[in-house]
Amino acid sequence: MSALSLHKKIEENTGLLIFGILLVSSIGGLVQILPVLNQQSLQIATENTRVYSAVELTGRDIYIREGCSVCHSQQVRPLIAEVERYGPYSRAGEFVYDRPFLWGSKRTGPDLHRVGGKFSNDWHRVHLIDPRSVIAASIMPAYPWLAKREASQVGNITAKLSALRILGHPYSDEDIAAADSELEGLKEIDALIAYLQMLGTGLSEDISI
């Protein structure tokens, strides 16, 4: 049967057409994406990478909620200029507890993967509430509401940790039981800063590139 007459069959049969499209379009996914999902080396944490604490996880969820990843990447590329500007390039093992990943696709602001420890908590606080009081030319939005809202109201932290435990994050029963009290008295901005300060601290100290 020639290719054209085979095709005549397909284009005259709704079911065959649907099946053909499904088949042809899934090959790429099966050959290219599935192996990545099974690749163990992408799931091994680097030396200092650990699960997020209740406070850091809440901060990360605020980071997601405010769409920080729209303007800030978290992916230092292995280029001389990037390593110099931001720090050691990003390793797969640093992201094993990131659901979802927050690498971003646009740097309207600088990369944040190695921002942890670079600025003081106070600097972050002032900067988040009024960016232009710190950097006059900044075009970052101000986030005054973060200083007013309670961190415990961001979502059900117990349910969050339990959900992540189902996905394989090593939270103990004690971690989950203590989660509510860890957030007590904290504002959203405290949680966000805690998250920013632990960003990119997953590599062993002697790695400098």
Next chain:
Amino acid sequence: MDEEDNNLYHDKVVIRLIQFSIIWAVLAMTVGVYISAELIWPSIDFGQFWLSFGRLRPLHTNGIIFGFAVSALMATGFYSVQRTSHAPLYAPRLAWFCCYAWQLTVLLGGLSLLAGWTTSKEYAELEWPFDIVIAVVWVCFGIVFFGTIANRKIKPIYISNWFYGALIIVIAMLHIVNSLAIPVTIGKSYSVYAGAQDAVVQWWYGHNAVGFLLTGGFLGMMYYFLPKHAGRPIWSYRLSVVAFWAFTYSYIWAGPHHLHYSAVPEWVLSLAMIMSVILLAPSWASMINGIMTVSSASEKLKTDPALKFIVLSLAFYGLATFEGPMMSFPSVNVVSHFTDWTIGHVHSGALGWNAMITYGTFYFMVPRLVGVELYSLRLANIHFWMALAGTMLYIIAMWGAGVSQGLLWLSVDEIGELSFSFKDIMSSMTPYYALRLIAGIIFLGGTLLMGYNLFMTLAGKHALKVYAPAVSPAFGVSS
């Protein structure tokens, strides 16, 4: 009488979808203009969380893709599948359900983005309750569409329907796989994929949502409306067959080129780059097929705004499908990635290709649906030049901004020190952003003109009654 009504095309739902599509275009482009102004005057969010850039930008992209583009694809899909099948819509009530359920989903989904419900995965930001509703409506869309094809009176399934079919099937697959997550609360879930793996799945989705929705779906539009306007069959049937399958096969592989120089395995990135380059061939094959179709028919053509928009959209389609593979080369990507060049690239596709071909198609369909002349040819011609000027200005402003960012971020002096601070580079972008704002306003202005023009064309009119024609035995199902 009954027999006749059984053959009546369902065009009211098409008109309603066109109206919604135009409304979404205006709303989502207005948001786009607003956020481009925020990049110049950051304080115009007035400290309100729901006006904050990080929340409005996903609203802009989702409004354009799911509001404007999908409504337009549903409208043109329903219009063309009836006419190429010589059969009215299968399950017309389900079609109406798709129409309204989709609009409600986009509306509530948009509000949920403002409220901060987001997965942060690009073009898949809507949280799990919306993901489920989207899947349900999408399946209904598929039932109406494939049901109509199954009822067709003509033996072969026309090419445009393959593209719409691929849109429905592949987007369903991508959407379901990428949205798998464990819900925590009504507005929050955690992806079942983590880190680098999540990145690969997300860009497999993100790239192919662009591929099968904004490229493939709109090619379906092109394959029906261009030959229809030219009054002759597609230039090369064989080319369209080859282009379709090559396109469907190769697009899926290209996603990870969004992740160059990241922690994703090297072989995945190389494969994605190679397939991106191969993708150029089927992408351009469809463009050439379209251009040659109108070119070989030019003695019969009437230059109306509809045709001008559709033909020009092919030029920008050619640009975008060439630029994409080029940006997947590591040596170009190293400069362009993370910069406004990407934004420019997206808009050469979204403004130059998607919006323009949709405008052309709307100018073609609306007068025919109600059986009158277009309200104002003059306004439509002005719209054409506004759309062209806006797109050009946008693309070039973003080329300028993107190349400057890419080169300045990377430049080092003789002893290897960085030449410029991030802050200095960023603050030199304001003029480009101002140009982009002007470009956006011009383009939005054109869209408003079209909205006025088409709503005046439709005002007080009813859909013409169009019946499926009797099919000559030579093409009939029973032959």
Next chain:
Amino acid sequence: MSSEIYSFLLFKSLYQPTEAFKQLAQVDPSPVGIMLRYSLWLLILPPAFSLIGAANFGWRLGAAEPLMLPTQALLLVSCAYFLILIIGLLSTSIISRWMASTYAASTSLGRHVALITIVGEPLAVASLAHLFPDVLLNIIVLIPTMIWSMFLLYKGIPIVLETTSERGMLMASSLVGWLLVAAVSLLGMSMMFWTLGVGPLLGV
């Protein structure tokens, strides 16, 4: 074939484009004549302005300090610029003539070269902005000029190539497609050269 056409094109087509299109439709000029006596005089302008500007003020790319290159390098860049413009004009004219066979328009190469030159003339004149080679200033001056040039392209093709406005529109859009692709290829190629080590240092 009188030589009046050359002087007309050179001196009047900028502000009387329609008249120039009509005149051109009457003749079948030699491509070499058009190149030597019309096009080249315009094509030399942008590289010349760029040379003068860059030598006096340096290239200004956003945040960067003006980039002052030695005269020899600038000469080289200007020569390359001139060469690219000539290649651009010729390739566009040839592609335009190739398309003309599809759109049943005139296939006189001389006319195509002249047409593309008339369309590009506003850009050549607006390249005065190169005298102060600030990227932004150049973009602000050149983009509106470019849109005017595109308008001229759509307007000129049916007149000069003696075809219907429908076909002219199709052909103009096809040419716009070619020009966009050519522009982005140039951009891509220069990025590749840059990242591969030609031009200022990059930390890649």
